[in-house]
Amino acid sequence: MGEKIIQLKGITKQFPGVLANDNIDLDIESGEIHAIIGENGAGKSTLMKILYGLNEPTSGEILFKGKPIKINNPTKAIELGIGMVHQHFMLVPSFTVAENIVLGIEPRKNKVFMDFKKAVDITEELSETYGLKVDPHLKVESVSVGIQQRIEILKALYKGADILILDEPTAVLTPQETEELFKVIRRLVEELGKTVIIITHKLQEVLSLSDRVSVMRQGKMIGTIDTKDANEQMLAEMMVGKEVLFDELEKKPISNKEILRVENIKTRDNRGLPALKGIDFNIKSGEVLGVAGVEGNGQSELVELLTGLREMEGGSLYINGEKVEPKSPKHMRDLGIAHVPEDRLSTGLSAEATITENMMMGLQYKEEYAKKKIHLDKEKIRNRTKKLIEDFDVRTPSQDVHLGNLSGGNMQKVVIAREFAFNTPILIISQPTRGVDIGAIEFIHSQIIEKRNEGCAILLVSAELDEIFRLSDRIITVYEGEITGEFKNGEITKSEIGLYMTGKHKSNVGRGV
Amino acid sequence: MKRSLFKDNLKYLTSVFLSIVAALIIGALIMVANGRSPGVGYMALLNGAFGSKYNLANTFAKTVPLILTGLATAISFESGIFNIGGEGQLYLGAFAAAYIGFTFPSLPKGVGIILAILFAAAIGGLYALIPAILKIKYKIDEVITTIMLNSVAVLLTDYLVNYPFAGTGQGKMGATEMIADKYQFTRLVRLSTLNTSIFFMLGISIVMYYIMKKTSWGYDFKMTGQNERFAKYGGVKTKKQMIIAMVISGALCGIAGAFEVLGIHYRFLQNISPGYAFDGMLVAMIVKNSPLGILIMSIFFGGLKTGSISMENATSIPSELVLVIQSIIILFLAGETGFKKKIKEMMLKRKKSEKAVKDSAKSAF
Numbered sequence: 001m002g003e004k005i006i007q008l009k010g011i012t013k014q015f016p017g018v019l020a021n022d023n024i025d026l027d028i029e030s031g032e033i034h035a036i037i038g039e040n041g042a043g044k045s046t047l048m049k050i051l052y053g054l055n056e057p058t059s060g061e062i063l064f065k066g067k068p069i070k071i072n073n074p075t076k077a078i079e080l081g082i083g084m085v086h087q088h089f090m091l092v093p094s095f096t097v098a099e100n101i102v103l104g105i106e107p108r109k110n111k112v113f114m115d116f117k118k119a120v121d122i123t124e125e126l127s128e129t130y131g132l133k134v135d136p137h138l139k140v141e142s143v144s145v146g147i148q149q150r151i152e153i154l155k156a157l158y159k160g161a162d163i164l165i166l167d168e169p170t171a172v173l174t175p176q177e178t179e180e181l182f183k184v185i186r187r188l189v190e191e192l193g194k195t196v197i198i199i200t201h202k203l204q205e206v207l208s209l210s211d212r213v214s215v216m217r218q219g220k221m222i223g224t225i226d227t228k229d230a231n232e233q234m235l236a237e238m239m240v241g242k243e244v245l246f247d248e249l250e251k252k253p254i255s256n257k258e259i260l261r262v263e264n265i266k267t268r269d270n271r272g273l274p275a276l277k278g279i280d281f282n283i284k285s286g287e288v289l290g291v292a293g294v295e296g297n298g299q300s301e302l303v304e305l306l307t308g309l310r311e312m313e314g315g316s317l318y319i320n321g322e323k324v325e326p327k328s329p330k331h332m333r334d335l336g337i338a339h340v341p342e343d344r345l346s347t348g349l350s351a352e353a354t355i356t357e358n359m360m361m362g363l364q365y366k367e368e369y370a371k372k373k374i375h376l377d378k379e380k381i382r383n384r385t386k387k388l389i390e391d392f393d394v395r396t397p398s399q400d401v402h403l404g405n406l407s408g409g410n411m412q413k414v415v416i417a418r419e420f421a422f423n424t425p426i427l428i429i430s431q432p433t434r435g436v437d438i439g440a441i442e443f444i445h446s447q448i449i450e451k452r453n454e455g456c457a458i459l460l461v462s463a464e465l466d467e468i469f470r471l472s473d474r475i476i477t478v479y480e481g482e483i484t485g486e487f488k489n490g491e492i493t494k495s496e497i498g499l500y501m502t503g504k505h506k507s508n509v510g511r512g513v
Numbered sequence: 514m515k516r517s518l519f520k521d522n523l524k525y526l527t528s529v530f531l532s533i534v535a536a537l538i539i540g541a542l543i544m545v546a547n548g549r550s551p552g553v554g555y556m557a558l559l560n561g562a563f564g565s566k567y568n569l570a571n572t573f574a575k576t577v578p579l580i581l582t583g584l585a586t587a588i589s590f591e592s593g594i595f596n597i598g599g600e601g602q603l604y605l606g607a608f609a610a611a612y613i614g615f616t617f618p619s620l621p622k623g624v625g626i627i628l629a630i631l632f633a634a635a636i637g638g639l640y641a642l643i644p645a646i647l648k649i650k651y652k653i654d655e656v657i658t659t660i661m662l663n664s665v666a667v668l669l670t671d672y673l674v675n676y677p678f679a680g681t682g683q684g685k686m687g688a689t690e691m692i693a694d695k696y697q698f699t700r701l702v703r704l705s706t707l708n709t710s711i712f713f714m715l716g717i718s719i720v721m722y723y724i725m726k727k728t729s730w731g732y733d734f735k736m737t738g739q740n741e742r743f744a745k746y747g748g749v750k751t752k753k754q755m756i757i758a759m760v761i762s763g764a765l766c767g768i769a770g771a772f773e774v775l776g777i778h779y780r781f782l783q784n785i786s787p788g789y790a791f792d793g794m795l796v797a798m799i800v801k802n803s804p805l806g807i808l809i810m811s812i813f814f815g816g817l818k819t820g821s822i823s824m825e826n827a828t829s830i831p832s833e834l835v836l837v838i839q840s841i842i843i844l845f846l847a848g849e850t851g852f853k854k855k856i857k858e859m860m861l862k863r864k865k866s867e868k869a870v871k872d873s874a875k876s877a878f
Contacts (some may be wrong), residue, residue, distance in 0.1 A: 030802060305806040330748035341746060361736065361747035374728050460610035 003065070005030040005163065005195060006051070011060035013046050018044040021057070021121060022219040028163070031197045033189055035206040035227070036217035038239055039409070042376050044199045045087075047216070049167050051197075052084045053077040061476075083161025084251060085152040087168045097147075098123040098136035101127030101155050126154050131187055145295070146177035152302060153184070163195045164188065169204060174294050175465060175498045182209050201438065203232045215239055240439045249449040254473060256284040258297030258321070259457035260368075260426055264317030276303035277481040278315065283457040285425070288448070288490075291461040293501050298481040299461045300342060303430045306459065308332035309337040319426070333362065338419040342430035342461070344408075344493045348415040351404035358403050359385045384421075392417035393443060409440035410455050427451060431459040445471060465494050479503040528853075529799060532845035534811075540838045544830060553832045561818030561823020570705035570824065575775070575815035577714045578603070578786070580807055582793025584721045585765035587802035591725065592758035593738035594648065597661030599766040599790030602640050602668030606633035606767025608670045609772045611781035612678070614692025622695040629696060630713070630771050637767020638760040640666065645759035649752045655759075671783055680780065687783030698776040701847055710776035717768065722829045734758055766790055814839070850872040 006028040016473040019042045026032055035113040038044050047057040051062070053071040061068050064080055064486045066454040071077050077084075091100050098119040106117035123136035132150045149169060154478075156164055166185075170178045186209075188194040200206060206213050207227060214224040222238050269275035275298045283289045293299055304310035306317070308329040312385060317324050319335055326332055341347040349358050360381045363369040369384075370376050385399050396406060403411060416432065429448065433441040448471055452458055461466050468475055469489060477485040477500035485500040485507045498507040509513075534682075541551035562572050582599045589596035596602075613629040620628065639737055644658040671687070680690045698708040725731040737751045737758075745751045796814055800806025817839065821832035828855040845852070 268861075298629075307746070328748075328750070329746050330750065333748045339746065347742050347746050350736060350743050352739045353736065356734070361743070361749075364732050365748065370729045374730065376727055376732065433777070438580070447835060 002030045004028070004063075005065060008051070008062040009061050009063065009068075011047065011050060013043070013050060013055060013060070015059045017191050018435050019052070019219050024060070024216075024221045026214055026221060026224070028195060028197060029212075030195050031189060031193055032211040033185060033209055034200065035213040035214065036197060036199050037201065037203070037206055037235060039439060042216040042239075042437070043219040045167060048084065048167060048197065048199060051077070052165060053081060062508060071503055077363065078159050078161070081160055081162035082163040082165065082445035083156025083159060083163070085149065085156060085167065085169060085235075087171060089152050091148055092394050093139070095140060096136065097134050097138050097143070097151055099127065100140055101136075101158050104154070104484065105159065108120075118255070122158065123154070126158055128367035129341050130154065130157060130192065132184055133273045138395075145172045146174070146180065148382070149173070150184070161194070163197065166198045168199055168201070170200065170202065171296065172463065174501060175494055176502065178205070180387065195276075203235050206230075206235065207362065236438060240437075247469070249446060250453075251449060251473070252286060253454045254287045254354065255285045255455065258282050259285050259319065260364055260459070260486060261318040261321075262306075263316045263318075265302075265305065265317065266313045267301050267310055268313060269301055275481050276305070279478075279481075281476055281481055281483070283426075283459060285455045285457055286452055288452050288458045288460050288472045290468035290475040291478060292465060292468050292475055292497055293295075293478040296503055297501075299430070299478060301481075302478075303339070303342065303428055303459075306332070306428050307337060307430065333422075333424075336424045337426045337428060338422045338424040340415055340419050340427070340429040340432055342434070344352060344397065344415050349403055349411060350446055351402070353403060355389065355394070355399045355401055355403055355406075355414060356382060356385045357386055359399075361418060362422065388417040388421055404427065409436040412444070413440065416447060420447060420452055425456060427456050427458045428461075429458060431463060432460070433462075433467060441467075465497065477501050479506075525801065528684065528846065528849050533848075534840045535845055536838045536841035539704035539841055540834055543837065547830075549828060550847045551829050554824055554834075556829040557824040558817070558820040558835075559730040560820070561827070562820030562849060564823075566702060567705050568819060570707035571819040572812065572815045573711060574705060574707040574714075575818050576687055576713055576775070576808075577772055577813040578789035579793050579796055579811040580714055580718060581765050581769035581772070583796040583807040584718060584764040584804060585769070585790070586794045587804060587807060588721065588734065589758050589762040589766075590797065591738045591779040591802050592734040592755055593741060594645065594755040594759050595656050596641060596644075596659055596759055596762040596766075596803065597656055597794070598662045598666075599762070599769075599793060600646060600786060600788060600813060601663035602637040602763045602766035603770040603773075603786050603790050605640050605672045605770070606637040607770030607774045607785050608673060608689075608781045609633045609767065609785035610638040611689050611692055612707065614696040614774065615690040615780070618693035618695075618696075620668035625693070625696050626698075626775065629692075629775060630768055633767040633771035634764035637770065638764035640767075640812045641763025642756070646758045649756060658763070674781055674783055676825075680782075682763055689781045691780045694772065696775055697779050698772075706777050710772040717765070718804065718808060722763075730754075739871065740780075750854075769793075792839075795839065799842065799846060835847050 004027045008024055008026040011021050011024040016130060024047060026047070036044050036047070046055060050057050051071065052332065053073045053076050056072065063069065069080070071080070089436060092103065095103070095242045098116070104209065107122065108117040118258070119135045123134065124232060127134050132154055134147060134150055140151065153164070155477065169181060173181060173275045184194050185198070187406060189196055198210065210227045212224055212228050215222040215233065215235060217239060245318045263280050264278040265276060266274065266278055267276045273346050279302065281289060285359060291299055291302070301310055305326065308326045308331055312326055319327060324335060345351060346490050360369070364376065365373055369381055382399065389396065389399060394417065395409050396410060404416065406414070412432070419427070432444050436444065445467070446459070448458065459467065460471055473491050475487050475489060475492070475497070476483050479501060480503060484503060484505065487497070537555070541555070543549040543556050561568055561659045563569055582603065585596065585599050610629040610633040613625070613632050615626070617625060640662065644655045644662060647658055648651040648655040674687050676690050678689045679687070680688050698710045701707045701709065725734065733744065733749045733754050736747065737754045741751050757771055769789060770786070774781055776783065792814060796807055800810050817835045821835035824830055825832040
């Protein structure tokens with residue numbers, strides 16, 4: 001660790017109605033791994049965007065190597081040697097790895113034509129220097145998420161980044177890929193003298209990777225400490241401002257009553273390729289079945305099939321022992337399935353509508369809230385919404401706020417409140433805490449277990465293994481549309497399960513439970 | 514509790530108001546550039562629109578087709594299916610009403626009128642059903658099909674009134690026979706075109722307001738339009754909902770056509786509508802599909818229309834100026850978000866430079 005390469009002084013960023021950054025001071029030392037943690041909406045991303053020139057601060061100044069400097073746009077940031085890898089990758093899927101890496105600063109032949117061969121050479125050289133293995137000829141659409149992230153990092157390094165900002169880099173990775181990424185980060189810092197700033201939610205990662213950690217809460221900088229002096233409990237408290245207990249959740253015994261059963265079900269994905277190649281499982285009343293897998297191995301299609309959003313192409317589905325042909329989402333809802341979808345903004349909500357309008361979806365067909373299923377009882381609907389907002393701790397000035405103005409965690413609470421309030425015997429939950437802060441995660445987890453204890457049969461799909469292990473009674477792993485393993489929770493460790501998720505191990509328990 | 518909703522609307526209303534003011538100012542500049550006095554011009558316009566009982570009646574008569582086609586636009590746009598074919602549906606509806614009117618002269622009075630209106634609604638609705646089905650079943654863009662079907666309907670009725678149903682007695686002037694007397698709506702003000710169809714129109718508006726704002730259907734329409742996937746996920750039959758919206762939209766346009774025949778012309782004429790459906794669409798777009806807004810904005814547009822004629826007569830300023838004003842309002846509203854951003858940026862910059870000046874002043878001491 002060395003000199004202070006970047007100093008942020010009194011950075012304030014005012015968005016309309018939101019003070020995203022409030023008088024923030026932060027020093028980044030050259031050659032360190034600096035973690036920035038905080039709940040959603042704490043202002044981490046805004047701060048980093050200011051550093052990368054995507055946002056302009058309302059007031060405050062940035063010192064680079066001790067000199068005040070203005071970073072008005074990313075080009076300026078790149079000139080200074082600051083690179084950023086965004087949470088959502090910005091790659092062209094139909095281009096090759098090499099083409100993506102040189103995009104923007106392409107090597108040219110005769111000043112006009114792109115030199116593809118040179119691009120490949122550059123990629124190989126970068127790959128060698130930084131120890132990030134990639135195949136320059138592959139198209140990006142055909143490589144895994146982990147590799148895509150490497151490409152993003154190489155892209156930044158190709159542009160000459162000495163300071164690398166990584167925004168939630170592990171959100172989409174398997175445990176193995178995460179470990180791999182951490183090795184790369186350590187190598188970049190220790191052997192090549194780079195500086196890394198990493199934004200994350202995950203406290204264990206912070207503790208295992210970083211040198212120093214800065215904690216933000218509600219737009220303010222709470223403090224920066226050396227990681228060796230920190231522990232998980234302490235960081236969590238700093239983040240949420242109150243004591244958070246990662247309690248063991250109390251679980252009641254599972255009943256023997258089978259609620260949902262699927263046999264050999266099959267379906268295709270949006271491109272028409274087989275996405276589920278014959279899957280069997282069952283869920284009992286009061287049981288959480290966790291589905292672990294790297295994203296894109298059929299989980300989304302499974303959820304859509306069970307909720308009537310995707311056509312079933314074979315196999316049988318039984319609810320309470322009765323055979324069911326899923327026809328439409330309405331049909332499945334009528335049969336007692338509620339659904340928390342993986343993507344709240346595209347599927348679970350309407351951003352243009354108010355909270356009340358979002359919360360009333362489904363009520364328009366219930367006699368209780370709509371006389372003759374036509375005349376809406378607005379008063380009753382409003383009162384119910386008000387109660388749900390309180391019960392589920394949705395933080396909003398009013399129920400008439402347009403949903404798009406809420407933070408991610410509060411949006412998710414709106415979805416969960418609505419779906420849980422239907423009191424259905426079956427809950428299909430997908431990525432319940434994606435992009436949600438720690439306080440909200442804790443709340444959502446306890447709500448899920450409460451539902452479980454009430455006797456609900458729950459299918460839980462999550463990319464977060466911690467979540468799967470915390471909530472599930474049983475776990476199945478999926479890989480390329482097939483079940484590769486089935487385990488009682490406690491029978492298997494996280495690293496073992498990673499091997500099943502990547503198809504390296506396979507047991508035949510999946511078929512014919 | 515409803516404050517934020519009100520605030521949102523207030524902001525938008527301000528934008529609408531400013532757009533109208535800006536358009537009127539530009540209209541005034543055009544008059545000045547042509548050596549006319551805008552004061553005199555606008556007084557004549559105002560006078561012509563609202564100045565006398567007769568003028569007022571004509572203004573309100575104009576609101577009938579505007580409101581009906583405006584509501585037709587609103588319900589389809591709200592539901593995420595875009596009916597640009599109102600004009601064609603209006604023509605077919607008008608012809609359908611006239612057909613009933615001259616074919617069944619002996620029906621009892623009330624029955625005849627109701628039958629004519631229902632038949633016009635059915636024909637308009639069915640005509641809108643075609644593009645709706647093409648969209649749902651074959652994913653053919655309804656914007657294109659509805660626009661094209663306008664020409665089909667206008668030309669088809671041209672043919673019908675010139676050949677199979679050409680009126681007798683007045684020579685071949687592109688009109689059908691007169692409808693029977695008992696089909697004709699009563700005129701309300703002497704010499705003006707205002708007639709009892711305005712009461713039917715008000716009744717229909719109330720029903721549409723109720724459907725759009727107070728019922729499960731209205732909610733389903735809105736959600737389908739805002740986020741179809743969300744609506745479907747929540748159990749709404751989105752395809753059915755879109756088809757229904759389109760049929761209602763077509764039916765309203767058909768009724769607008771029927772009222773032109775039963776209330777004003779008493780027969781079907783070639784070129785019976787000077788683009789009412791398109792004006793109605795503008796009205797709905799300006800007020801973002803709000804039923805109440807359509808009512809108010811239609812009075813303004815109706816006033817512009819009747820006033821422009823008086824203005825032309827009194828001051829020889831061409832009535833087309835009103836079209837320019839209408840278009841400029843739309844232009845400003847279309848640029849609304851862009852303008853807002855620019856203004857905000859300008860204000861921010863000014864604040865900053867003020868602050869910079871202050872800071873430098875401070876450091877100078």
